[in-house]
Amino acid sequence: xxLQITTQILIxxxxxxxxxxxxxxxTNFCTMGAVSDWVNMGDTNRMKAWLLAIAVALLGVTLIxxxxxxASIDPSLPPYRSEQFAWLRYIVGxxxxxxxxxxxxxxxxxxxxxxxGGNIKSIFVLIVAGFFAYLxxxxxxxxxxxxxxxxxxxxxxxxxxxxGQDIPAIIGGIFGAENLNxxxxxxxxxxxxxxxxxxxxSEDFRSNNENVISGIIxxxxxxxxxxxxxxxxxxxxxxxxxxxxxxxxxxxTQSYTFINPMGDTxxxxxxxxxxxLISFGVMSLFGVIAGSLVISLLAKAFRIEWxxxxxxxxxxxxxxxxxxxxxxxxxxxxxxxxxxxxxxLALGSILVFVSIVFGSALTMKIQFxxxxxxxxxxxxxxxxxxxxxxxxLPAAMRKxxxx
Numbered sequence: 001x002x003l004q005i006t007t008q009i010l011i012x013x014x015x016x017x018x019x020x021x022x023x024x025x026x027t028n029f030c031t032m033g034a035v036s037d038w039v040n041m042g043d044t045n046r047m048k049a050w051l052l053a054i055a056v057a058l059l060g061v062t063l064i065x066x067x068x069x070x071a072s073i074d075p076s077l078p079p080y081r082s083e084q085f086a087w088l089r090y091i092v093g094x095x096x097x098x099x100x101x102x103x104x105x106x107x108x109x110x111x112x113x114x115x116x117g118g119n120i121k122s123i124f125v126l127i128v129a130g131f132f133a134y135l136x137x138x139x140x141x142x143x144x145x146x147x148x149x150x151x152x153x154x155x156x157x158x159x160x161x162x163x164g165q166d167i168p169a170i171i172g173g174i175f176g177a178e179n180l181n182x183x184x185x186x187x188x189x190x191x192x193x194x195x196x197x198x199x200x201x202s203e204d205f206r207s208n209n210e211n212v213i214s215g216i217i218x219x220x221x222x223x224x225x226x227x228x229x230x231x232x233x234x235x236x237x238x239x240x241x242x243x244x245x246x247x248x249x250x251x252x253t254q255s256y257t258f259i260n261p262m263g264d265t266x267x268x269x270x271x272x273x274x275x276x277l278i279s280f281g282v283m284s285l286f287g288v289i290a291g292s293l294v295i296s297l298l299a300k301a302f303r304i305e306w307x308x309x310x311x312x313x314x315x316x317x318x319x320x321x322x323x324x325x326x327x328x329x330x331x332x333x334x335x336x337x338x339x340x341x342x343x344x345l346a347l348g349s350i351l352v353f354v355s356i357v358f359g360s361a362l363t364m365k366i367q368f369x370x371x372x373x374x375x376x377x378x379x380x381x382x383x384x385x386x387x388x389x390x391x392x393l394p395a396a397m398r399k400x401x402x403x
Contacts, residue, residue, distance in 0.1 A: 005237045006248060012228050013280040017256065017287025018294075020221050024113045025292040026299075027214035029053075031334035032101045032110060035360045040368070048199045049211035050338065055195035056219025057343035062188030064227050066181055071230035073344055074164070077252040078260070078331040080346040081164035087351065088153040089146075093330025094337070094352040097259075098359025100322025101334070102367075103315045104129075108258030108323065108333040112285060116292025119305045121312075125320040126262060132324025133263030146329060166345040167191075187345060222340050225255035229280065250279035255343070257336025259327025261285045330355070362386055372403050 003011070023029065027049075034046035064070045074081055101107040104125045106114060111129070114122040135141040157165055162173030168183035177183055199215075200206055228234060230253040241251045249264065261281030268277040296302040307313040327333050330352040332341050338356065341349025365386035370377045381399035388398045 005240050009228065009233065009237050009280060010278065010283045013283040014287040016221050016224055017284040018291035020218060020256065021113055021116060021288035021291030022295045023214055023217050024109060025117060025295040027210040029214040029218060030110050031107050031338060032360060035357055036364060039361045039364045045205050045208055045211050048202060048205045049215040051195050052199045052212065052215025053219040053339050054342045055192045055199065056216055057222040057339050058188055059192035060219065060223030061226055061343045062185055062192060064223065066185035066188060071227050073226060073230055073253060075253065077250060077254040080341045080344040080349055081166045081169065083156060083158035083162065083164055084154050085157050085165045085348060086150055086154040089150045090330055090348045090351040091355045093326045094355025095359035096322045096326030097330055097333060098356040099363045100319040100326055102360045102363040103319025104323055105316065108262065108327060109288060109335045112258065112288040113292040116289045117296045118302045121305060121307055121316055125316055128317055128320035129259065129324040130262035130266035132321055133259050133328050134266040136325060136328035137260060137263045138267055165347045167347060168345060170347065191345065222255045222343060229253045246276055248276045248279065250281055254280055255340040256284055257332045257340055258285060259323065259333045259336065263328065362390065365389055369400050373400055
């Protein structure tokens with residue numbers, strides 16, 4: 001008997017996420033780790049693995065959407081190419097998420113990977129981040145605290161003649177170009193190829209098989225999810241919903257992201273008998289954990305890890321709160337916006353990507369100076385010195401000697 005289309009989609013969501021979790025665990029693919037290597041050691045190999053995943057995903061979307069016409073990415077969940085360009089929301093959300101993932105020892109995907117490896121701390125991070133993502137998406141929390149200023153600072157690109165906030169749509173709107181699909185192909189190929197060139201020009205990166213393999217496979221997984229939910233199977237999935245008395249949540253073209261699904265999983269935990277709450281995102285969350293768990297067991301690397309002390313607990317919980325709020329505010333995480341969203345060339349996704357890296361890098365520098373100089377390094381001194389290091393303030397304003 002043929003499985004219902006919704007069940008097929010959910011199985012694919014789990015299966016691809018299983019591979020993602022296994023690969024991320026096996027190769028130590030970690031976006032926060034990429035920022036840490038870059039900031040603390042000047043090593044950009046893991047950052048290049050992240051960029052490689054972006055390039056592969058971008059070129060894949062260009063192929064299946066623009067060249068082949070197999071899948072349509074518009075509209076999507078979340079609405080990456082929306083005409084509503086909420087620039088301040090993207091920046092604030094990205095910075096908060098970047099700070100949060102640094103305190104919580106990893107982004108949304110890494111949290112799930114660490115759970116699969118036996119990390120109890122990450123279970124607490126998942127619960128707290130999921131709770132705040134739930135507050136942001138299922139209650140009036142967002143409407144009261146964020147909607148007024150987000151709404152006031154959002155630019156309606158549609159009124160400016162632009163079909164969306166992706167770079168090709170913006171360029172097309174400015175210059176009056178009519179063939180948006182051609183622009184998406186051209187910009188997708190150019191930007192994707194430029195990133196590939198930048199990444200593979202490094203002999204050190206080329207010689208690191210794990211980084212190369214992780215970037216390629218994770219990028220392909222993002223494309224496959226787009227193809228499944230935005231192609232013929234996804235079309236049948238959406239059409240089937242029209243004939244259902246009770247509609248499942250999250251039936252829309254999408255690929256992988258992990259903060260909103262944490263909120264969805266929290267909602268499912270509150271109502272575990274409601275099968276309509278089992279979404280693509282929820283299945284992806286469990287898939288990553290399962291994939292990481294299998295690799296951990298096979299490699300005999302499964303280790304129970306607990307908080308070192310009360311300060312460690314507070315840091316992780318603080319980070320989880322910021323991840324839950326920032327991830328929803330920024331409409332995605334390092335995977336959801338940093339790879340999935342980037343693959344659509346949405347300007348908002350690129351802005352979130354940059355903001356996450358900035359927030360994380362700034363936090364790491366502040367933590368470093370406070371660790372080295374201890375009591376002398378007040379937050380203000382560490383903050384100003386970190387901005388000097390990042391060349392955002394003049395050298396004359398340095399408060400602490402460079403280490």
